[in-house]
Amino acid sequence: MSTPAFKKQELDLEASPQLSYKNKTMVKKEMDELVLIVDDDADIKDTMHEFITRSGYNSITASSAEEALELLKSNRVNVAITDIRLPGKDGLQLTDIIKQKHDIDVIVMTGYSSEYSYEEAIKKGASDLIFKPFRFEELLIRLKKVLKDRQVIKDRARVFNKLEKLAITDGLTKLYNLRHFYNQLEVEIGRCSRYGHSLALLLLDIDNFKMYNDSYGHLEGDKVLVRLSQIIKSCLRTMDSAYRYGGEEFTVILPETKGEEAKNVANRIKTAVELEHFLPQPDKVVTITISIGLTEYFKNEQLSTFIKRADQAMYNSKAKGRNRISSLFVEPPSNQNNRNPG
Numbered sequence: 001m002s003t004p005a006f007k008k009q010e011l012d013l014e015a016s017p018q019l020s021y022k023n024k025t026m027v028k029k030e031m032d033e034l035v036l037i038v039d040d041d042a043d044i045k046d047t048m049h050e051f052i053t054r055s056g057y058n059s060i061t062a063s064s065a066e067e068a069l070e071l072l073k074s075n076r077v078n079v080a081i082t083d084i085r086l087p088g089k090d091g092l093q094l095t096d097i098i099k100q101k102h103d104i105d106v107i108v109m110t111g112y113s114s115e116y117s118y119e120e121a122i123k124k125g126a127s128d129l130i131f132k133p134f135r136f137e138e139l140l141i142r143l144k145k146v147l148k149d150r151q152v153i154k155d156r157a158r159v160f161n162k163l164e165k166l167a168i169t170d171g172l173t174k175l176y177n178l179r180h181f182y183n184q185l186e187v188e189i190g191r192c193s194r195y196g197h198s199l200a201l202l203l204l205d206i207d208n209f210k211m212y213n214d215s216y217g218h219l220e221g222d223k224v225l226v227r228l229s230q231i232i233k234s235c236l237r238t239m240d241s242a243y244r245y246g247g248e249e250f251t252v253i254l255p256e257t258k259g260e261e262a263k264n265v266a267n268r269i270k271t272a273v274e275l276e277h278f279l280p281q282p283d284k285v286v287t288i289t290i291s292i293g294l295t296e297y298f299k300n301e302q303l304s305t306f307i308k309r310a311d312q313a314m315y316n317s318k319a320k321g322r323n324r325i326s327s328l329f330v331e332p333p334s335n336q337n338n339r340n341p342g
């Protein structure tokens with residue numbers, strides 16, 4: 001407030017090479033970044049605004065924490081630079097709120113070096129603390145460092161997310177892979193046990209796929225796997241998930257779903273597959289069919305028992321002539337010997 005933010009004689013906007021408008025490349029490159037300056041001293045605020053804008057960043061200003069928070073509602077700010085001493089909420093309180101609600105880095109400025117410690121500011125989540133009076137070049141260096149660190153963190157997160165996604169995705173079909181299937185099924189079984197929800201599982205296998213490969217080649221077979229995966233996905237509700245279980249086998253986890261409802265989903269998939277036309281050779285239209293096994297989770301049973309039953313149901317479909325849906329449920333304990341093949 002009353003302490004000078006900087007030695008005004010140190011500020012020579014035209015003299016500094018970074019500030020020159022002649023350096024158009026830099027101005028263009030930095031323009032995506034938006035900096036919010038918060039200071040109740042109009043002189044300081046306006047001079048900083050001019051400096052930061054001339055340095056190639058977009059900048060907006062506020063005279064109080066309250067005004068700053070209002071601006072944050074409608075502006076995608078990357079970095080906030082705030083004085084600590086402000087009327088109303090102070091800069092540390094503002095930092096605290098910003099860090100809780102937004103993905104924004106904060107640099108705090110103070111002229112009261114004995115009153116506020118670096119540690120205090122960092123504890124509130126500030127990325128840096130700068131003591132007044134400072135040279136604008138120093139502020140610019142710190143601002144650039146904060147933005148660079150921010151970029152590094154974002155790049156790392158992006159790579160991490162990509163790797164994480166790759167680790168659970170089947171390369172050919174882009175469905176989730178087997179590893180993710182087991183993890184998700186375990187999660188769903190856990191939810192099922194905790195909340196008493198029902199849980200259904202489908203196992204799907206392409207009929208006579210070896211013959212398709214033998215007749216038209218492996219590459220044409222791959223196209224069928226890709227298209228079939230898209231068809232399966234298109235038949236699911238948002239909470240359902242599809243997986244490539246093995247070569248030409250797929251699974252679908254249907255959370256909070258009872259047998260009858262699962263049958264509807266299975267029917268939708270079966271019909272959509274039957275209606276699809278493949279063109280493995282010019283003028284050669286081929287349709288394919290799938291056999292589906294359906295089952296429901298039985299309280300407290302092992303994950304492997306659950307999967308085996310879906311597998312058994314699918315084999316029942318094969319044994320009965322393929323291109324069909326078979327259900328296999330566990331009867332309640334009183335009738336446990338009496339399984340009910342669908």
Ligand code: GH3
Nearest residue numbers: 205206207208209210211213218219221222247248
């Ligand atoms: P069924 O109706 O009994 O399931 O007969 P099927 O021929 O589909 O079953 P089988 O287990 O005899 O053969 C599976 C075939 O699936 C053989 C294999 O070439 C094919 N297959 C498995 N993975 C892939 C793949 O990634 N790409 C292609 N193109 N074919 C695959």
Ligand code: MG
Nearest residue numbers: 205206248249
């Ligand atoms: Mg198979």
Ligand code: MG
Nearest residue numbers: 205206207208
């Ligand atoms: Mg097959």
